[in-house]
Amino acid sequence: MKTLSHPRMAGLDNDGNPIEGFGETVLTPDEQRALLEARAAIRGERVQRRESYDYLLTKGIADCDECGHDLTGGRVHAEAGPNYRCQGCGKIRMDADRLEPVVAEEVLADLLRPGQHEKLLRLQQDAREEAERLAIYIKDADSRFAKLKAFRQQMVPDAYKAAEKATKDDLAASRARLRFLEQITGVPLSDPREVVGWWNTAPRAFQRGLVMLSVAKVHVLAAGGGAVDPRSRIRIDWRTSVS
Incomplete structure (x- = not known):
């Protein structure tokens, strides 16, 4: 025990x-x-x-x-x-x-910059379209496994195991990608000024979705000596696509 x-x-x-x-x-x-x-x-x-x-x-x-x-x-x-x-x-x-607060401030401030709202709307639409395609692809997984099993007797055992593993890995990756896209598509973006107020009461998953939509990566830097402004410890790569 x-x-x-x-x-x-x-x-x-x-x-x-x-x-x-x-x-x-x-x-x-x-x-x-x-x-x-x-x-x-x-x-x-x-x-x-x-x-x-x-x-x-x-x-x-x-x-x-x-x-x-x-x-x-x-x-x-x-x-x-x-x-x-x-x-x-x-x-x-x-x-x-x-x-977290300084990253949130940067994300919300970026949303209010000229042209950024339109860019995020385009990214969100791209995510929505990809999510629809992925949902269909995932739904069709059973037929892909069935087709693979139909060839099982004609394949070398090791080759079949490798193909089966690749198919399972592909399905897992597709499901993970769909979860990512769904968080992005769930963020309300009709009015950027409303999003700032929405953030304070939004569920964590939707807050994360807005960050994911806006940000490709937050790089956290090492702390210097003395009291350090947390803003000086982050470097943000802003997203240009959902890929």
């Missing part, structure tokens, strides 16, 4: 936050939490629950300017607030309450 209690059995780091790209796990996070509670009950203790945090700039939106690795969300210790960190070189770390 002790081995199963280790957070990585559920794809979590030592602070209990999901490790992006971890792959298959032995337990789900809920199963791991239930196991910890069971162990604590045996010892007459209680597991302290900590509110999860929905990071705005993970999932490939922000990266480390030092090594190029995408930033992940985490906490320095159990009592610390959420922060972003690089798990590549480990040189970049920035609190979420310093990084």
